[in-house]
Amino acid sequence: MANKVHPQASVSDPSPAGRQTFTVWMKSLVCHTNGCTVFDSKGDIVYRVENYDSKGGCEVQLMDLQGNILYSILSKKLQIFGCWNGYRVGTNKEQPCFTVKKCYSIVRREIACQVTVGFNTYWIVRLGRKNQGFKILNITGDIVAEVKQKQVSSGVVLGEDVLALEVEPYMDHSLIVALVTVYGLINRR
Numbered sequence: 001m002a003n004k005v006h007p008q009a010s011v012s013d014p015s016p017a018g019r020q021t022f023t024v025w026m027k028s029l030v031c032h033t034n035g036c037t038v039f040d041s042k043g044d045i046v047y048r049v050e051n052y053d054s055k056g057g058c059e060v061q062l063m064d065l066q067g068n069i070l071y072s073i074l075s076k077k078l079q080i081f082g083c084w085n086g087y088r089v090g091t092n093k094e095q096p097c098f099t100v101k102k103c104y105s106i107v108r109r110e111i112a113c114q115v116t117v118g119f120n121t122y123w124i125v126r127l128g129r130k131n132q133g134f135k136i137l138n139i140t141g142d143i144v145a146e147v148k149q150k151q152v153s154s155g156v157v158l159g160e161d162v163l164a165l166e167v168e169p170y171m172d173h174s175l176i177v178a179l180v181t182v183y184g185l186i187n188r189r
Contacts, residue, residue: 151164
């Protein structure tokens with residue numbers, strides 16, 4: 001498998017100091033599966049997400065380039081508002097590494113999901129309309145990651161299936177990609 005495919009990730013604008021920039025292409029590299037591919041700022045593939053079940057997204061796998069599973073992400077059945085659990089490979093299958101719950105709040109319309117990672121709480125917050133992107137905030141309201149539609153340096157906005165992901169350097173990148181994946185599943189992207 002080639003290490004570089006389109007869309008080229010290196011055309012991204014420079015990110016604010018210290019942030020890592022990724023390109024998320026909402027396409028699978030494996031034929032006839034649903035998933036996405038994540039490129040670093042040099043255009044190299046660093047993560048891929050695959051759903052081998054053609055019936056839906058009840059379980060997906062976040063993998064590195066070599067196909068090693070980093071997280072198994074499972075939809076929790078019988079939840080009214082939707083809940084997803086992420087299990088890091090090699091850890092206890094009874095205790096999820098993270099949980100994402102879809103929020104329905106009349107007062108706080110901008111909040112889409114609550115994320116629990118151990119004792120830490122994060123919020124996924126929509127940016128304007130549904131397709132304008134979202135950001136992940138920590139409990140104090142600081143942005144730890146932001147996702148927007150990809151725009152090349154010349155100002156051309158790429159298709160809805162190409163996203164720019166900026167992640168703070170102190171965050172676990174694979175965890176953030178897993179959270180982006182869950183948000184995409186919640187929104188059926």
